[in-house]
Amino acid sequence: MTIRLGINIDHVATLRNARGGEHPCPVRAAMIAQSAGADSITAHLREDRRHIRDHDIDRLRAEVPLPLNLEMAMTGEMMDIALRVKPHAVCIVPERREELTTEGGLDAVKYQKQLRPFVHKLQESGIRVSLFIEPMHEQLHAAKHIGARAVELHTGRYCHLLGKARADEFAKISEAAILGHALGLEVHAGHGLNYENVGAIAAIPEIIELNIGHFLMGESLFTGLADAIHQMRKKMDDARKKPGSARQA
Ligand code: PXP
Numbered sequence: 001m002t003i004r005l006g007i008n009i010d011h012v013a014t015l016r017n018a019r020g021g022e023h024p025c026p027v028r029a030a031m032i033a034q035s036a037g038a039d040s041i042t043a044h045l046r047e048d049r050r051h052i053r054d055h056d057i058d059r060l061r062a063e064v065p066l067p068l069n070l071e072m073a074m075t076g077e078m079m080d081i082a083l084r085v086k087p088h089a090v091c092i093v094p095e096r097r098e099e100l101t102t103e104g105g106l107d108a109v110k111y112q113k114q115l116r117p118f119v120h121k122l123q124e125s126g127i128r129v130s131l132f133i134e135p136m137h138e139q140l141h142a143a144k145h146i147g148a149r150a151v152e153l154h155t156g157r158y159c160h161l162l163g164k165a166r167a168d169e170f171a172k173i174s175e176a177a178i179l180g181h182a183l184g185l186e187v188h189a190g191h192g193l194n195y196e197n198v199g200a201i202a203a204i205p206e207i208i209e210l211n212i213g214h215f216l217m218g219e220s221l222f223t224g225l226a227d228a229i230h231q232m233r234k235k236m237d238d239a240r241k242k243p244g245s246a247r248q249a
Contacts, residue, residue: 003202003236004039006069006190007229008213013043013051015217026056029225030064036229040088042211044071045081047095054081061085069211071132074111074118082122089128091152091188091211092119105134105154108142115146123149130188135169135176140183150186152211153177155201159192174204181206195219198232199239210236 012029016022030041041064043052060068067088072078073095082090092115094106108115108131119129130150133139143151153176158169173189180187189201190211202210212232219228 001205001208003207003240004209005037005229005233005236006040006042006188006209006211007033007038007216008042008044008071008190008211009033009217010042010044010051010213011217013053013056017051017053026052027059027063030060030066032225033229034064034066036226037233038066038229039209040067040069042069042071042091042213044093045078047073047075047077057081057085057087061087074106074114079118079121082127083125086125087127089130089150090122091130091132093132103156105139106132108133108139108146112142112146115148119146119148123147128186130186132190135173137176137179140176140179140185143180143185144183148185150188151180152188152190152209153180153207154191155189155193155197156191158201159194159197170200173201177204177206195231195235198235202236202239203242205240 009026009029012024012026016024033041041060043057043060045052045057069089069091070082070087071091071093074092092106122129128150129148130152131143131148132152132154133143135153153173155173158166158173161169177187186208187206188209189207193210193212194215216228216232
């Protein structure tokens with residue numbers, strides 16, 4: 001089964017906001033991503049609007065043919081925006097103002113009671129919901145209980161670790177993917193992925209979507225966005241095809 005690539009364009013907006021004005025434009029980045037073979041566009045509308053802003057979401061929805069995956073926190077404000085914009089998908093993430101990026105998975109066990117009606121309301125309106133969680137069995141069971149269609153496994157820790165700790169974290173991701181698939185959840189993964197570490201994750205057969213942003217935006221300064229996406233796509237597809245490559249960090 002092929003693996004989908006979602007391109008997170010938040011940091012095009014980060015660069016734009018550094019000077020104000022309209023350049024560089026996240027919508028233009030999304031159109032280039034589409035031409036380069038991306039399957040979807042991911043954008044995180046944060047409470048503090050530090051990168052993506054409301055009008056970016058409106059424009060991405062209206063002007064870009066690719067499915068939009070809106071990353072957002074579980075708040076009433078974000079629910080209203082999602083129901084108005086109707087993206088293809090919503091990924092619910094934890095959010096703290098002081099963090100540099102999403103620093104850990106959502107605690108689906110702790111917030112089950114609040115997440116259940118939140119997820120149902122979105123899914124009833126036709127939006128596919130994923131929960132961004134740590135690769136832990138109890139989190140996957142909670143996601144299933146909540147009724148989310150999908151989970152996104154947090155790969156950030158795996159990407160930063162080395163040696164045995166990295167292999168152990170990889171084993172957790174691989175096992176979580178197997179369990180998620182067995183529970184009937186769509187299994188996605190993301191955070192911290194780059195050319196060097198994407199192959200092992202892409203080779204896990206139960207994972208059907210990766211969402212990648214920061215590395216690709218940085219790399220595109222040197223080789224261009226389309227080239228960076230092509231190279232990432234090729235590494236994912238090659239890893240997927242290689243027999244016996246799965247389950248190895
Ligand atoms: N998935 C989720 C839920 C995220 O919050 C992020 C970062 O915004 C990503 C994927 C992409 O991570 P990165 O920018 O490190 O590739």
